[in-house]
Amino acid sequence: MKNYPVPLSKSDLMSVESPARYVGGEFNAVIKEDMMEELEKTGKTSYVRFAFCFPDIYEIGMSNLALQILYHVLNESDFVACERAFSPWLDMDKILRERNIALYSQETKTPLCDFDILGFTLGYEMCYTNVLQMLDLGKIPLLAKDRGEDDPVICCGGPCAYNIEPMADFFDIAMMGEGEEMILELCKKIREYKLSKSTSHPMSRQELLLACDAIEGIYVPSLYEVFYSKSTCSGKDGSEGKDPSGACVKPVSDGVKKTIKKRIIKDLDNCTYPTAPVVSNLRVVHDRSYLEVFRGCIRGCRFCQAGFIYRPVREKSVEVLCEQGRLLEKNTGYDEMGLLSLATSDYTRFPELAENLLSTFEGHHTSLSLPSLRLDSFSLDLMEKVQSTRKSGLTFAPEAGTQRLRDVINKNIREEDIFSALRLAFLGGWNTVKLYFMLGLPTETDEDVLGIADLAARIEKLYYDIGRETGQRMRRLEITVSTSLFIPKPFTPFQWEPQNSKEELIRKQRLLKDHIKSRNIRYAWHDFDSSVWEVVLARGDRRLAPVLLEGYKSGLFYDAWDDHFKFREWVEILERHGLTIEDFSREFSEEETLPWDHISVGVNKKFLLSERHKAHEEKTTPSCREHCSGCGAATWGVGECFAKGGES
Amino acid sequence: MLQSEREKMMTMQEHQKAYVQRASFMRSGATVFLGHLDLMTCFERACRRAELPILYSQGYNPRPMMVFALPLGVGIETTCDYLDVSLDRPYDADSFVKELNAFLPSGLQIIRSIAIPEPKDSIMSIVTTASYRFEAKGIRKAMTEAMEKETLIVTKMAKGKEKQTDIRPLLLSLSQASDGDPDAVDFYASAGSERNVRPDLILNSLSLYCGMDREVAENTRVIRTGLFAREYPRIVPIHEVEVRPL
Ligand code: SF4
Numbered sequence: 001m002k003n004y005p006v007p008l009s010k011s012d013l014m015s016v017e018s019p020a021r022y023v024g025g026e027f028n029a030v031i032k033e034d035m036m037e038e039l040e041k042t043g044k045t046s047y048v049r050f051a052f053c054f055p056d057i058y059e060i061g062m063s064n065l066a067l068q069i070l071y072h073v074l075n076e077s078d079f080v081a082c083e084r085a086f087s088p089w090l091d092m093d094k095i096l097r098e099r100n101i102a103l104y105s106q107e108t109k110t111p112l113c114d115f116d117i118l119g120f121t122l123g124y125e126m127c128y129t130n131v132l133q134m135l136d137l138g139k140i141p142l143l144a145k146d147r148g149e150d151d152p153v154i155c156c157g158g159p160c161a162y163n164i165e166p167m168a169d170f171f172d173i174a175m176m177g178e179g180e181e182m183i184l185e186l187c188k189k190i191r192e193y194k195l196s197k198s199t200s201h202p203m204s205r206q207e208l209l210l211a212c213d214a215i216e217g218i219y220v221p222s223l224y225e226v227f228y229s230k231s232t233c234s235g236k237d238g239s240e241g242k243d244p245s246g247a248c249v250k251p252v253s254d255g256v257k258k259t260i261k262k263r264i265i266k267d268l269d270n271c272t273y274p275t276a277p278v279v280s281n282l283r284v285v286h287d288r289s290y291l292e293v294f295r296g297c298i299r300g301c302r303f304c305q306a307g308f309i310y311r312p313v314r315e316k317s318v319e320v321l322c323e324q325g326r327l328l329e330k331n332t333g334y335d336e337m338g339l340l341s342l343a344t345s346d347y348t349r350f351p352e353l354a355e356n357l358l359s360t361f362e363g364h365h366t367s368l369s370l371p372s373l374r375l376d377s378f379s380l381d382l383m384e385k386v387q388s389t390r391k392s393g394l395t396f397a398p399e400a401g402t403q404r405l406r407d408v409i410n411k412n413i414r415e416e417d418i419f420s421a422l423r424l425a426f427l428g429g430w431n432t433v434k435l436y437f438m439l440g441l442p443t444e445t446d447e448d449v450l451g452i453a454d455l456a457a458r459i460e461k462l463y464y465d466i467g468r469e470t471g472q473r474m475r476r477l478e479i480t481v482s483t484s485l486f487i488p489k490p491f492t493p494f495q496w497e498p499q500n501s502k503e504e505l506i507r508k509q510r511l512l513k514d515h516i517k518s519r520n521i522r523y524a525w526h527d528f529d530s531s532v533w534e535v536v537l538a539r540g541d542r543r544l545a546p547v548l549l550e551g552y553k554s555g556l557f558y559d560a561w562d563d564h565f566k567f568r569e570w571v572e573i574l575e576r577h578g579l580t581i582e583d584f585s586r587e588f589s590e591e592e593t594l595p596w597d598h599i600s601v602g603v604n605k606k607f608l609l610s611e612r613h614k615a616h617e618e619k620t621t622p623s624c625r626e627h628c629s630g631c632g633a634a635t636w637g638v639g640e641c642f643a644k645g646g647e648s
Numbered sequence: 649m650l651q652s653e654r655e656k657m658m659t660m661q662e663h664q665k666a667y668v669q670r671a672s673f674m675r676s677g678a679t680v681f682l683g684h685l686d687l688m689t690c691f692e693r694a695c696r697r698a699e700l701p702i703l704y705s706q707g708y709n710p711r712p713m714m715v716f717a718l719p720l721g722v723g724i725e726t727t728c729d730y731l732d733v734s735l736d737r738p739y740d741a742d743s744f745v746k747e748l749n750a751f752l753p754s755g756l757q758i759i760r761s762i763a764i765p766e767p768k769d770s771i772m773s774i775v776t777t778a779s780y781r782f783e784a785k786g787i788r789k790a791m792t793e794a795m796e797k798e799t800l801i802v803t804k805m806a807k808g809k810e811k812q813t814d815i816r817p818l819l820l821s822l823s824q825a826s827d828g829d830p831d832a833v834d835f836y837a838s839a840g841s842e843r844n845v846r847p848d849l850i851l852n853s854l855s856l857y858c859g860m861d862r863e864v865a866e867n868t869r870v871i872r873t874g875l876f877a878r879e880y881p882r883i884v885p886i887h888e889v890e891v892r893p894l
Pocket of ligand 1: 629631640
């Protein structure tokens with residue numbers, strides 16, 4: 001592979017924390033040399049030049065599966081050349097600005113503004129301002145409306161794209177759902193647009209956007225007008241738009257689709273998967289390859305956005321997984337492979353898969369990393385074999401301290417199960433346990449909060465009881481209790497729920513802290529401010545665009561980094577724009593139109609609403625495997641919904 | 649893991665009989681900006697991709713047995729550095745080179761390798777001298793001046809503390825660049841675990857004492873062109889150091 005030098009002096013490069021982030025040259029990276037030759041000779045190319053942008057630092061982006069999947073899909077095609085770009089860290093950001101050098105791609109060091117299309121993956125809301133940083137450094141107008149015929153088309157995808165309203169003014173296009181097929185359909189349109197430029201009938205940017213709207217799953221925000229008030233879409237009287245409740249999003253013309261339905265890949269076995277992903281030269285956050293086992297989740301925890309937006313459950317076959325696993329290990333050289341899914345133990349043939357992979361890796365010094373395992377005798381046995389988990393200890397996520405509240409959130413984990421699994425584990429010599437909970441869940445009382453401390457205390461007691469029973473000398477037990485804060489997310493049954501006020505959350509946290517007495521139990525908590533801001537972005541609407549823009553322009557970005565997140569300044573800007581935190585953390589009424597109601601993830605709103613009501617009645621809903629509850633995701637006609645041969 | 653710990657681990661631990669490939673490599677392009685630990689990881693992964701029968705250390709956290717002759721700092725190119733790779737069986741040196749090269753990231757390349765028995769002295773311990781090429785405007789004048797100085801005191805960081813040290817005695821000899829480029833020099837300097845001078849310190853001294861512009865100094869292209877054993881000036885390239893026959 002030819003080396004394309006960075007447009008920076010050696011001393012500039014050497015002055016930053018980690019120069020290797022900015023130089024590319026990784027194994028398995030793709031450069032389409034025929035395109036580069038064409039460009040050198042004629043200054044033009046018929047390839048669609050795609051910059052896959054990750055709005056955070058290199059080390060985090062390189063551990064992202066969406067990046068690897070779509071990079072592979074795009075470069076596998078014969079008409080797209082995809083390169084990668086990441087958010088430069090503050091030291092490099094400063095150099096690029098001072099030297100007036102445009103942010104460039106890893107592969108050919110091409111300025112972002114010279115690409116035909118930029119695709120951002122949005123995995124967390126707090127990265128929004130980094131999108132603005134990358135556009136700005138890439139010398140691309142920030143607002144979609146300011147971009148002209150020669151500017152790249154800016155699009156996004158990923159879980160945050162489902163409610164892209166706060167960022168709607170910055171993106172030309174948002175992709176809903178799984179991108180493998182959609183992204184190529186989109187690139188075909190971009191290609192037509194690009195090629196038309198040298199004909200007598202050049203397509204306009206507006207025509208391109210309208211053409212893209214015809215692709216299922218694609219949302220063109222500028223083709224919709226919005227107003228926020230109590231009035232619904234029947235009247236265009238958005239004038240009273242000061243009332244925060246009620247959104248209205250309407251197509252600007254008849255040809256534009258009214259709802260945008262997410263895309264899914266129906267058959268994962270026959271969908272291309274990156275078995276030769278780009279391997280960073282630099283050691284990154286997770287130095288491992290990823291084997292995606294299945295998509296979706298059978299469980300339906302009511303707070304969990306992933307559990308709803310990825311429905312229905314679709315598994316890959318063991319045969320395909322074993323072959324992909326073998327290739328991944330060989331093609332990357334990583335000494336660790338992670339199985340990826342929302343709940344690995346729910347994979348129907350999990351034992352067979354795990355054993356098969358372990359025997360493939362036999363003698364290779366390759367370990368398997370198994371996150372999100374449900375603990376039982378099989379998984380404990382497996383974890384013994386897989387050394388790396390031993391160090392990190394056992395993890396449970398009961399999420400709530402009492403059975404009542406666990407029923408409310410539909411977290412299907414019973415105390416008996418936790419205790420019987422722990423008994424086995426403690427007998428087997430394990431002595432570190434991590435417990436994850438959420439504070440501020442709907443209907444939560446002080447009793448539920450104290451239930452957390454109580455659960456941890458009883459686990460401690462179990463440990464030493466076992467010591468007494470068996471007469472074993474026990475090593476010191478280490479329990480970590482972690483709490484994060486409940487964030488109501490779009491497309492979940494809790495999308496209407498309010499978030500506790502900051503004062504209330506602080507009070508609950510203190511309460512819990514004061515009731516954890518043992519030296520063996522450590523309490524780790526999550527920062528409030530960022531969770532409060534996350535709600536604003538997660539349930540936000542288009543009124544936030546000027547807020548984000550002003551924040552970015554005053555130097556606020558890297559919000560996902562606690563040290564750089566400036567809550568107070570954000571609130572000030574928000575208020576200057578006539579908005580409050582309460583506008584977004586309040587309880588949304590069941591009657592109002594939500595800012596994201598024009599998007600469909602396949603799970604219908606009626607179902608979410610009934611789930612919400614069941615939550616308040618403390619009634620649980622069975623998993624999709626036990627019993628289909630008719631959420632709406634069966635319309636695709638695939639996966640778990642049809643696993644038993646019957647339709648829901 | 650630190651290079652020194654690694655060395656200790658390899659000499660102290662019992663392991664299977666090792667068949668060592670003593671390979672020399674070059675690096676250029678993007679990989680120049682990797683730190684030494686990242687560079688080692690790159691080689692480890694390439695060996696794994698190439699499915700070479702590498703030996704692993706014993707113990708809690710087994711690592712591929714691979715030792716580099718001398719760490720290569722960030723920003724330094726090389727045309728001839730060395731590493732020893734321990735394999736579990738005799739391996740043809742040419743196949744080793746070919747197979748590993750197919751799996752290295754661009755910019756890293758094995759030049760040659762020789763199959764040797766497990767060396768008595770670690771490859772790290774035999775290095776005494778390195779040769780470098782510096783390329784920059786005015787480098788010949790500045791380096792010539794440096795060689796005429798009695799002392800060249802620079803500040804280096806050692807264990808989080810600043811320390812003054814004289815690097816002049818570590819500069820051994822200077823010559824014109826082999827290709828006659830007037831803006832380049834070749835020179836020898838002490839290297840290895842006993843006495844070592846980092847190229848950035850030399851450049852630093854040039855801007856401190858020899859009238860070289862700081863920015864020019866910092867932008868100097870640095871290439872390590874060789875590593876040698878034995879005492880200067882009777883030095884021998886590492887790959888010519890005698891080893892017991894196989
Ligand atoms: S349709 Fe039924 S089985 Fe399918 S995801 Fe929804 S609840 Fe689960």
